[in-house]
Amino acid sequence: MIDKKRMLARCLVSGRVLSPLARIRSACRADIPILAYHRIWDIGDEDRFPFDVELVSAGVADFRWQMEYVRQNFDPITFATLLEIVDGEIPAPARPIIITFDDGFEDNYQHAFPILNALDVPATVFLSTGYIGSDVTFWYDRLAYLLLRAPQGEFAIQTRAGKFQFTNDVKTRRKAIRSVLRELKLMPNHRRLEVLDNLEIGLGQGCGEPPAPESRPMNWNQVREMASAGIEFGSHTVTHPILANLNDDELRFELTESRRTIEEQIGKPVSVISYPVGGRTAFNEHVHEAVKLAGYRLGLSYMPGSNPLRRLDHFGLRRQHVERYTERPYFAAMLGLPEVFQ
Ligand SMILES: [Zn+2]
Known part of the structure; x- marks a missing residue:
């Protein structure tokens, strides 16, 4: 199925059909795609990469191409701007999009941030605060x-x-x-x-102290530097648990402590959370209520799809996943026709 879709995406792009189709779709349906990344890293020989290769969303050159594509074809915004749109304070841009990163790997600072900065593309990074600034490997x-x-x-x-x-x-x-x-x-x-x-x-072996450079969490100086350059930060809890499995005390701790820590470190309000793991079983109504109670206004799942602006599911926002094997035509198709390419 994936291969057939990959072929279809290539055909749509090479036949110059994707852009007209995407334009027709966006004229009929006002929505906002949200892209989900974890790590930006050139892994080289995959067999020798000593960490979870599934978390590498793109190499540096591919990421630069993707952000150039976003810059040329969309109006990238932050969740703070999305909330202003939802509150009716400002109109939505023609083709809004949000770029997100989960976890808080240092490569977001080393590899993604310079590209985002150069292209003036805002993004939102969700931090598991228990790891940030530590020598502990995720x-x-x-x-x-x-x-x-x-x-x-x-x-x-x-x-x-x-x-x-x-x-x-x-x-x-x-x-x-x-x-x-x-x-x-x-x-x-x-x-x-x-x-x-x-x-x-x-x-009989350690993971290496401090963490190997291929897998290191960001530190708070890096977070603050990014925040002052316009990168938005949100919560990805403290310890990265599945929220739906926690008792009430644990849930409250994960939601409020992560939010408090980030706000204290960057001096800006935090109103968005991305649920760790984020699949259908990672959150439920009870989690939604606790998230609201902890002061968040938006919650992100890891379920694929786009988000209709007029019927925004505030605590179940969907994201399109970018993977290291996402080809360029597929990336364009994922954004242009999200119902078909997920
Ligand atoms: Zn995560």
Whole structure:
């Protein structure tokens, strides 16, 4: 299916049909696409990349091309501007779009920020505040690092995923990472960290202190520099849990503490959150209520699609995912015809 859509996107672009179709669509439907990125990194040889390769959304040259495309074809705004539009204070631009980054990897500062700055494209970065300014590797990247470096042989991990047979084959290891990740995402944070600690002890290796340059969270000086240059910041909680699995106290802590920390660090109000993981089971009505109560006005899922401006789902906004394998025609098609290309 993906391959067929990829072919279709190539045909639409090379046949010069995409732009007219997208124009007709946008004339009939006022909406705002939101792009979701994690990391901007040139991975080189994928087999040698020591962290979760699925989190790399684009290499530097592709990201620059994508932002040039956005600059030429859209009116990029922030969520603060979207709220002004929603509140009727200002009219919507002809083709609004929002660029977002989840987690707070340092490469957002190193690689994305100079491009965004040069092209005058605003963006919003969602921070898991427990990691920002620390020497702690994001837990999912720590897992990837450990399993990619595990010695050959059979190894049991304290999850239902059971025993793994590790060979030198990177693909099998990446598959193991995905299946353990699925389980760790469902655990409470303390239990998850316990599993990772035990795994590290069992394998007899550390993740490297301070974190390896290929996977490092931003620090607050970088955040403040970006904020003063017009980059917007939002919450991605403190510890990156699945919000729907938390009890009320944990939920309140994740929502209010992350917001308070960012506001204190950048001196600007925070009114948007992106739900960690963000799929259909990552949030629910109860989470929405807690998010509202904590003072947020908008919440972002990781579900694909666009957002109709007149019927905006304030706490279930959708995003189009950019992946390292997203080809240029597909990127254009994802923005022009979001119902077809997700
Ligand atoms: Zn995340």
